[in-house]
Amino acid sequence: MSTSGFVQDKEMRPGWNRPPLIEPDGEGEVLELAMGPHHPSTHGVFRMDVALDGERVIRLKPVFGYLHRNHEKLAEGMSYLGSMPFTDRLDYMCPLTNNWAYALAVEKLTGQEVPERAEYLRVILGELTRVVNHASAIGFLIQEMGASGTPLMYAFKEREKILDLFEALTGARMMVNYMRFGGCRVDATPAWLDAVRKVVAGLPKFADEYENLLRGNEILMARTQGVGILRPELAVNAGVTGPMLRASGINYDIRKVDSYGIYSRFKFRVPLGEHWDIYDRFMIRLLEMRESFGILEQALKDIPGGPVMDPKAKLRGFRPKPGEAYGRIEGPKGELGFYLISDGGPNPYRYRIRPPSLINLTILEDMCLGQNVADVVLIFGSVDIVLGEVDR
Amino acid sequence: MKTVEEIKAAIEAAVPGAGVEIVLNPSVSAQHSLRLASAHAFEVATFLRDDVELSLDFLSNATGVDWPDKEVAEKVKVTRSVTRTLDGVEQQVEETVEETQKRVVPGCLEAVYHLFSVSKGHGPVVIRMKTVNRTDQVQLPSLTPVWRSAEFQEREIFDLFGIVFTGHPDLRRLLMWEEFKDYPMRRDYVEPDDFEYEPTAHDEVLKRAQEHRAKLAAAEMGQEGATA
Amino acid sequence: MDDGLKIELGKQGIFVTTIEELYNWGRRSSIWPMQFGLACCAIEMIATTMARYDLARFGAEVFRPSPRQADLMIISGTVTKKMAPQVVRLYNQMAEPRYVIAMGACAISGGPFKQGYNVLKGIDRYIPVDVHIPGCPPRPEALLHAFITLQKKIDGQHLTGEDRPRHLNPEAPGEFSVPVPGEHDLEPTSNKGVWPVPITIR
Numbered sequence: 001m002s003t004s005g006f007v008q009d010k011e012m013r014p015g016w017n018r019p020p021l022i023e024p025d026g027e028g029e030v031l032e033l034a035m036g037p038h039h040p041s042t043h044g045v046f047r048m049d050v051a052l053d054g055e056r057v058i059r060l061k062p063v064f065g066y067l068h069r070n071h072e073k074l075a076e077g078m079s080y081l082g083s084m085p086f087t088d089r090l091d092y093m094c095p096l097t098n099n100w101a102y103a104l105a106v107e108k109l110t111g112q113e114v115p116e117r118a119e120y121l122r123v124i125l126g127e128l129t130r131v132v133n134h135a136s137a138i139g140f141l142i143q144e145m146g147a148s149g150t151p152l153m154y155a156f157k158e159r160e161k162i163l164d165l166f167e168a169l170t171g172a173r174m175m176v177n178y179m180r181f182g183g184c185r186v187d188a189t190p191a192w193l194d195a196v197r198k199v200v201a202g203l204p205k206f207a208d209e210y211e212n213l214l215r216g217n218e219i220l221m222a223r224t225q226g227v228g229i230l231r232p233e234l235a236v237n238a239g240v241t242g243p244m245l246r247a248s249g250i251n252y253d254i255r256k257v258d259s260y261g262i263y264s265r266f267k268f269r270v271p272l273g274e275h276w277d278i279y280d281r282f283m284i285r286l287l288e289m290r291e292s293f294g295i296l297e298q299a300l301k302d303i304p305g306g307p308v309m310d311p312k313a314k315l316r317g318f319r320p321k322p323g324e325a326y327g328r329i330e331g332p333k334g335e336l337g338f339y340l341i342s343d344g345g346p347n348p349y350r351y352r353i354r355p356p357s358l359i360n361l362t363i364l365e366d367m368c369l370g371q372n373v374a375d376v377v378l379i380f381g382s383v384d385i386v387l388g389e390v391d392r
Numbered sequence: 393m394k395t396v397e398e399i400k401a402a403i404e405a406a407v408p409g410a411g412v413e414i415v416l417n418p419s420v421s422a423q424h425s426l427r428l429a430s431a432h433a434f435e436v437a438t439f440l441r442d443d444v445e446l447s448l449d450f451l452s453n454a455t456g457v458d459w460p461d462k463e464v465a466e467k468v469k470v471t472r473s474v475t476r477t478l479d480g481v482e483q484q485v486e487e488t489v490e491e492t493q494k495r496v497v498p499g500c501l502e503a504v505y506h507l508f509s510v511s512k513g514h515g516p517v518v519i520r521m522k523t524v525n526r527t528d529q530v531q532l533p534s535l536t537p538v539w540r541s542a543e544f545q546e547r548e549i550f551d552l553f554g555i556v557f558t559g560h561p562d563l564r565r566l567l568m569w570e571e572f573k574d575y576p577m578r579r580d581y582v583e584p585d586d587f588e589y590e591p592t593a594h595d596e597v598l599k600r601a602q603e604h605r606a607k608l609a610a611a612e613m614g615q616e617g618a619t620a
Numbered sequence: 621m622d623d624g625l626k627i628e629l630g631k632q633g634i635f636v637t638t639i640e641e642l643y644n645w646g647r648r649s650s651i652w653p654m655q656f657g658l659a660c661c662a663i664e665m666i667a668t669t670m671a672r673y674d675l676a677r678f679g680a681e682v683f684r685p686s687p688r689q690a691d692l693m694i695i696s697g698t699v700t701k702k703m704a705p706q707v708v709r710l711y712n713q714m715a716e717p718r719y720v721i722a723m724g725a726c727a728i729s730g731g732p733f734k735q736g737y738n739v740l741k742g743i744d745r746y747i748p749v750d751v752h753i754p755g756c757p758p759r760p761e762a763l764l765h766a767f768i769t770l771q772k773k774i775d776g777q778h779l780t781g782e783d784r785p786r787h788l789n790p791e792a793p794g795e796f797s798v799p800v801p802g803e804h805d806l807e808p809t810s811n812k813g814v815w816p817v818p819i820t821i822r
Contacts, residue, residue: 018561037706040655040685044662045703065567066703067659069733073577077735086732092660111420156670174660174757236449236510239541252510323419326453326506326516337453339506342419354453354506359541388659391567568738569702573803576737583737584805 019366024053033373037066041144041377044387048364048376055372060365064358067391075351080106080181080318083351088175090353091389093136094129096166097331099179104260105327105338106181110320112310118183119262120303124196125166125178126329127292127299131203132159133332134243134285134292135210141282141381142214145223151214158206161199168192181318182310193300200296207293211286224278228367228379231276238363241356242334243288244383247273247280254330265302266295278382285384319346326354333357333384353392357385396424399446399517406439407432415520425504425518430532433521434559437538440507440517448517451539453506456549460526460579461499468493499526501555505535505542523555526578534560552577640779647717648679648774651767654690655683656710659697661724664757673760678767687713692770694763695749698726698733699740701806708798711747716787716794719774721766722749725756732756745810747796 024030036047045066051059071090075083087102088095100122107114114122136159139152163173169192170176170185178185214220230240235248245252253270255263271287273280322344328337334356341350360383368376394402400412403426411429428436440448470491473484501523508515523530534557536542546557547566554575557563565572574581585604626636657665669675669683684690687710699707711720722743725731730741743749750773753766777785786792796814799806 037703038656038710045658061562065565065569065738066700066706067698068567068700068702068738069698070576070736070738073737074733074735089660089732092663108421109419152666153671156667157672160667160670160672173759174663234540237540239451239539241452250510252513257513321419323417323421324423325417325419325421326423326518327421328452335452337506339453339455339504341457350455350457352453352455358544362541362544569801571801571803581737583735584809 019369022053022056022058022369024058028054030058035376036063041381043140043381043385046385046387046390048380050368050373050376052373055374057368057371057373057376060368060376062361062364064387064391067387069388069392071353071392072351075348077347079346080320080348081315083348084179085175085177088177089388090355090392091331091333091336091357091386092174093386094133094332095174095176096125096129096178097329098336099176100126101327101329101331101336102338103179103181104329105325105340106320108327109323109325109340109342110181112182112313114183114261115307115310116262116304117187117306118308120299121184121188121308122179122261123263123266123299124296124303125169127295128162128165128196130292130332131289132162134289135159137332137384138210138214138282138285141278141378141384142220144377144381145220151210154206154210154213158203161202165192165196165199168195180309180313180315182313184308187308193303196296197300200293200300203293203296204290207286207289215283215286220282221279223375223378224282224382225275226277227371227375228278228382229276230363230367234363234366238366239359240334240363242331242360243281243284244334244360246270247284248276249273254328254335258328260327260329266298268292268295278378281382281384317346319344324350328354331356333386333389334360336389353389355389355392357383357387358390361385361390394446396426400426402443402446403436403439406443407435410436412436423516423518425520427520427522430521430523434533434535434538437519437535440519441538446517447509447512448507448515449539450508450510450515451505451535451541452508452516453504454535454542454545454549455504456553456555456577457502457504458526458553458578459499459502462497463494464497465492465494467491500524501526501530501553503532503546503549503555530554531556531558533558534563536560551575554578643779644775644777648771650679650681651691651719651770651774652689653680653683653692653694654687654710654714655685656693657696658699658703659726661696661726661757664760665694665696665723665763668760668763673764675764675767678764678771680767687711688715690714691717692719692721694721694723695727695743696723696757698731699743700736700738701740701801702738704740704743704746704806705798705801707743708746708796712795712798717785719751719770720747720749721751721753721763721770723753723755723763723766724758725754728752728754740806742815745815746799747811748814 031052033050033052034047035050037045047063049061049063050057071086074086084099084102087098090098135155139155142151143149166176167173169188170178230248232248232250235245236250249272251270251272256270268291271284273284320342322342324341326337326339328335336356337354339352340348343349364380364383367379396414400414403410403412410432413427415425415427417424440446467490469488471486471488473486475484503521505519507517521532523532532555534546536546537559544566546560547563549555550557550563551565551567552575621636629636693711693714722728726733727743730739733739734741751766751770753762755762779788797811799808
């Protein structure tokens with residue numbers, strides 16, 4: 001590749017949050033290294049051009065685009081419902097929340113109502129996805145620390161149980177294509193709800209086991225405490241959302257702020273971090289998993305009967321009126337939003353995905369400057385990205 | 393949370409001559425937006441972030457939209473002087489005729505920003521900026537110094553649409569490779585021809601496959617003609 | 621030698637085989653894949669190596685990150701035009717004997733993203749592929765089936781003669797040309813030696 005990212009900052013207006021400039025200490029040369037796109041500890045095909053002074057990182061420029069599959073251009077040629085299967089493939093660890101965000105954006109555009117049972121099902125599936133995502137994210141982080149996959153095995157054991165539930169309801173393990181504009185595609189049987197209750201009853205024991213295995217581990221604490229600190233005002237200014245923002249102490253959870261769906265009916269707490277480092281992000285994900293168990297129990301207790309699809313919903317010939325809408329949800333990785341412009345036709349005029357992983361990476365350089373190169377891998381793992389969402 | 397009119401009034405009070413206009417959103421979501429003129433957009437953005445009441449410190453989404461040139465057919469009343477014979481005498485008379493005239497409304501590229509407030513918890517406030525045209529005057533002021541989260545998103549708009557953001561610290565392509573020449577998300581982008589083999593082609597793909605084969609056949613005939 | 625005699629001799633403690641069988645048995649029982657996940661199929665690949673569908677019991681004991689130490693490259697996920705040169709370079713760096721499994725619809729032919737301007741319509745345009753698995757994503761059982769198919773293919777390889785495998789054939793190509801990113805597309809769009817453009821007969 002021709003250019004590296006090390007262009008000089010051009011004339012800048014003063015006073016903005018630029019990354020600090022670190023000078024090399026004069027002994028030896030500066031080594032420019034490309035980490036990726038094939039590297040044993042990246043979450044996919046992602047490259048970082050780092051400049052090293054010994055072991056310290058001086059500059060870091062991320063390079064994306066290795067998985068750019070142009071969802072946005074494809075959606076302009078397809079109907080609204082036709083891009084629903086493609087939203088599964090955005091953040092492929094959590095397909096159900098992607099579906100939900102897109103359905104929410106279209107429902108904001110057209111003003112459709114969603115029946116109660118469908119809302120409860122959406123919450124149940126969304127929180128199950130959150131549990132899967134947080135467990136896997138912790139598992140991948142610990143694997144990059146050198147644990148050779150043992151916590152990941154525990155996480156994937158639970159994930160398999162939850163994927164069995166998804167397959168029983170929607171027909172597919174991963175690419176579910178389940179939510180529709182105005183509800184869900186298929187209703188859940190009482191037998192399925194009993195199976196979910198059984199799995200959810202076993203989840204707190206899994207979380208206890210996971211936490212006891214990891215929380216007091218010396219290597220984990222030595223490598224993650226005090227590393228990769230992200231100041232709160234910088235986090236807000238850089239558009240960081242999700243567990244990363246809450247680990248920097250900012251109380252902003254879109255489930256509480258926007259109260260989309262029926263989240264106002266559930267009681268759950270929002271854990272916040274105090275030290276703003278990797279250890280806080282790891283603990284926040286564990287604690288959020290436990291809060292999700294609470295939401296799941298409440299939802300499974302209260303789920304009513306009724307239809308799962310808005311009876312007035314138009315399935316064929318769906319042409320929303322001209323206008324635009326921005327709908328967002330609290331996905332497991334951050335704020336996942338969809339911005340749709342409709343011109344009255346069957347295809348969207350502009351379909352934009354607001355990717356939480358890409359925008360959380362804006363601040364990667366600031367967090368890694370001055371740290372050792374071995375910590376770069378951990379800091380990158382604690383951001384918890386998925387390349388399908390970064391590159392779309 | 394203020395309405396769009398109140399925000400417009402607050403902006404015009406703080407930054408005189410800002411050139412703000414309201415763009416109504418006809419859909420149910422009622423997320424109306426404010427269109428800013430490029431000249432003072434940076435001051436307006438700084439005001440939106442630093443104002444105590446609005447406190448829009450969180451830029452959630454920045455994206456681009458392509459509005460290509462549109463051909464508009466209008467019925468226009470045209471007054472022309474025509475030679476007519478009245479009472480046997482040739483005279484110049486003014487006549488008003490209704491004609492259909494076609495004119496091209498020049499297109500533009502647009503950047504749309506969605507702002508929220510983390511400290512106050514309200515939003516979204518939508519602001520937009522338009523370029524002058526789609527060909528050579530495609531500059532807009534960069535809002536990266538105000539909100540850092542615009543850094544990668546403006547690079548992506550530059551990569552896919554071609555809007556040049558002046559004042560951006562590092563404006564390079566983000567998703568496509570550096571040697572790439574086109575702006576793929578524009579409406580008039582032509583995709584490269586790599587559909588050599590399509591087993592069940594139909595509609596558009598069939599047309600392109602036939603054109604591709606015709607081109608290959610012509611190239612082969614040209615080669616044979618050269619060697620013969 | 622017929623099987624009855626083999627079994628009788630085996631009962632006496634004499635084991636009869638051919639060098640070809642032994643050689644192929646050793647190779648197919650210890651295929652070590654390379655840690656190379658591109659997109660969504662990579663998650664199913666990881667799930668295949670986890671406790672429920674254990675890939676290690678078929679011989680894929682460890683996933684080596686370095687291409688020099690790996691035998692198998694499972695192309696799991698969409699190959700984009702930006703990534704294609706790196707994939708071909710990694711394949712060139714693998715030591716013979718090496719195999720490729722194209723996992724998922726995207727690796728076979730571009731998949732659901734076939735209309736993409738940045739999507740390579742199938743990785744077999746540039747490197748030879750041994751097994752293709754359809755699916756989006758293919759289930760872990762499908763990946764196990766592909767692995768067993770590859771093992772059967774290796775079992776059936778003859779060490780001498782016209783159809784001997786590449787690493788025993790000094791005239792077979794060892795390196796495949798790496799495409800270069802051009803102004804609108806990759807140059808060349810495909811490797812004519814590896815992927816002869818098929819002619820449709822209608």
